[in-house]
Amino acid sequence: MSGLSALFYKELLRFWKVVVQTVVAPVVTALLYLLIFSHVLEAHVEVYPGVSYSSFLVPGLVMMSMLQNAFANSSSSLIQSKMQGNIVFVLLPPLSYLEFFLAYLGAAILRGLVVGLGVWGVTLWFATLQMPHPGWLLAYGLLACAIMGALGILAGIWAEKYDQLAAFQNFLILPLTFLSGVFYSIHSLPPFWQAVSHANPVFYLIDGFRYAFVGHSDSDPWLGLLVAGACFVAISAITLALLRSGYKLRH
Amino acid sequence: MSQAIPAIHVSGLCKRFHTTQALDGVSLEIQQGEFFGLLGPNGAGKTTLISILAGLTRADSGHAAIMGHDVVRDYRQSRRALGVVPQELVYDPFFNVRETLHIQSGYFGLKRNEGWIDEVMHHLDLTQHADKNTQRLSGGMKRRLLVAQALVHKPPVIVLDEPTAGVDVDLRRSLWEFISRLNREGHTILLTTHYLEEAQALCGRIAMLKSGRVVALDATRNLLKLTNEHCAQLRLDSEGVPDAWQKRLQRDPDGSWRLNFSEYSDLETLLADLRAADTRVLEMRLQEPDLEDVFTDIMKRA
Numbered sequence: 001m002s003g004l005s006a007l008f009y010k011e012l013l014r015f016w017k018v019v020v021q022t023v024v025a026p027v028v029t030a031l032l033y034l035l036i037f038s039h040v041l042e043a044h045v046e047v048y049p050g051v052s053y054s055s056f057l058v059p060g061l062v063m064m065s066m067l068q069n070a071f072a073n074s075s076s077s078l079i080q081s082k083m084q085g086n087i088v089f090v091l092l093p094p095l096s097y098l099e100f101f102l103a104y105l106g107a108a109i110l111r112g113l114v115v116g117l118g119v120w121g122v123t124l125w126f127a128t129l130q131m132p133h134p135g136w137l138l139a140y141g142l143l144a145c146a147i148m149g150a151l152g153i154l155a156g157i158w159a160e161k162y163d164q165l166a167a168f169q170n171f172l173i174l175p176l177t178f179l180s181g182v183f184y185s186i187h188s189l190p191p192f193w194q195a196v197s198h199a200n201p202v203f204y205l206i207d208g209f210r211y212a213f214v215g216h217s218d219s220d221p222w223l224g225l226l227v228a229g230a231c232f233v234a235i236s237a238i239t240l241a242l243l244r245s246g247y248k249l250r251h
Numbered sequence: 252m253s254q255a256i257p258a259i260h261v262s263g264l265c266k267r268f269h270t271t272q273a274l275d276g277v278s279l280e281i282q283q284g285e286f287f288g289l290l291g292p293n294g295a296g297k298t299t300l301i302s303i304l305a306g307l308t309r310a311d312s313g314h315a316a317i318m319g320h321d322v323v324r325d326y327r328q329s330r331r332a333l334g335v336v337p338q339e340l341v342y343d344p345f346f347n348v349r350e351t352l353h354i355q356s357g358y359f360g361l362k363r364n365e366g367w368i369d370e371v372m373h374h375l376d377l378t379q380h381a382d383k384n385t386q387r388l389s390g391g392m393k394r395r396l397l398v399a400q401a402l403v404h405k406p407p408v409i410v411l412d413e414p415t416a417g418v419d420v421d422l423r424r425s426l427w428e429f430i431s432r433l434n435r436e437g438h439t440i441l442l443t444t445h446y447l448e449e450a451q452a453l454c455g456r457i458a459m460l461k462s463g464r465v466v467a468l469d470a471t472r473n474l475l476k477l478t479n480e481h482c483a484q485l486r487l488d489s490e491g492v493p494d495a496w497q498k499r500l501q502r503d504p505d506g507s508w509r510l511n512f513s514e515y516s517d518l519e520t521l522l523a524d525l526r527a528a529d530t531r532v533l534e535m536r537l538q539e540p541d542l543e544d545v546f547t548d549i550m551k552r553a
Contacts, residue, residue: 092330
């Protein structure tokens with residue numbers, strides 16, 4: 001195998017060995033959100049005509065789980081390797097910075113997709129979705145995991161301690177995902193917060209992904225794809241530049 | 252040998268960390284097949300030098316090459332030629348011994364390397380621990396796994412950064428037997444250690460670093476010639492020694508006398524004077540100069 005596939009395999013094996021924590025737990029968390037919110041809101045909220053609240057919520061939950069887990073995979077792997085010093089095993093071999101990036105990114109995408117499928121699978125009991133636009137589903141799913149996987153690499157390289165990574169997660173990733181319309185349509189917000197939401201790239205990911213399932217969206221899915229694509233390119237470019245310079249990895 | 256490409260070539264390496272000049276113009280050439288020792292006190296720059304060879308640290312100026320491959324420009328070839336046993340006892344707690352070696356081998360692009368992995372595990376006494384999670388290995392076993400990881404791609408050049416720090420006697424001995432065998436089979440070994448007797452016994456040539464500079468570089472036997480300080484320890488049957496020797500001899504706490512000398516004729520004269528004074532020698536021990544004396548001397552002067 002090439003160095004890239006070995007590193008990719010190592011990253012897969014790493015999360016697969018703790019599958020309860022990396023896949024089962026987020027699926028259970030998403031299921032809890034679904035049970036609670038749909039129980040409380042099912043009878044009161046109809047975001048789009050003819051779409052039940054559960055059917056509205058499920059795509060958002062699937063996407064949120066994918067985002068959080070893709071980020072967690074690359075960022076926690078890197079910070080753990082750095083803290084324990086075993087990052088040296090990856091730095092000594094003849095791996096290029098691009099191979100390094102692609103391996104961590106690939107594993108993050110796969111973890112995101114596995115968790116997303118898991119969430120979708122268990123929610124089938126509660127809401128059967130039509131999925132009129134499978135192409136959008138695939139595009140948004142992959143792009144979302146890729147953005148968060150790359151951001152996870154960036155955060156993992158930057159953070160020197162676990163609490164720095166936790167800060168990144170709690171003060172950036174979590175607010176961006178929670179305030180992106182997972183649980184509500186941004187059209188229900190006052191105009192100011194609607195404008196703020198439009199500045200949040202995660203909003204486009206959730207909105208576009210939901211469009212694939214329910215055929216309704218708050219904004220044009222093409223615009224969302226453009227925003228998401230630009231985000232991925234920008235984050236990847238920064239991460240690759242840092243990896244190339246050896247930032248915080250090679251002194 | 253002099254025609255061959257040097258295993259390690261370093262010229263004018265400088266590296267500064269904030270206010271510390273870790274390396275200050277280091278130049279070295281280590282030929283293929285050598286067992287080379289890199290000595291120096293803590294902070295002398297040994298680990299920085301190794302890190303630059305391994306590509307973990309980038310030099311501010313100067314060049315380094317492994318088997319003729321520049322460590323920056325041709326990093327793929329240079330890293331393929333180099334196996335590094337890091338100083339820190341690091342391991343990845345997600346995997347067992349066999350997985351660790353299989354993955355490490357994969358990083359070097361090696362397919363179907365199981366035969367060699369089995370052989371390395373066998374020589375390092377890891378076979379019966381192959382399926383054990385690395386977290387459950389003792390310190391000595393973790394150290395051996397690090398050595399195995401460094402050898403998994405059969406590198407011609409092997410760097411060991413203080414491999415025996417905190418390692419028990421048995422493991423130290425078996426480790427050196429294995430490393431010496433690799434050296435006999437043609438691998439070049441670069442070793443840093445604080446145990447000077449190890450360096451003296453194993454290394455054909457030695458470089459000493461101090462404050463980022465090479466302060467001595469020679470064959471071990473030539474370095475040993477730099478000091479003439481022999482020492483004789485004598486136990487006598489009388490309490491006193493002849494007056495002429497009162498100042499030269501030192502009394503040890505156990506009652507014996509010690510003579511430091513550079514010429515054996517000094518010892519002959521002492522023995523003759525003792526006989527003349529009718530003093531019998533009950534026991535005599537001679538200590539040859541060792542690397543520690545040379546090291547201490549050189550570090551003091553440098």
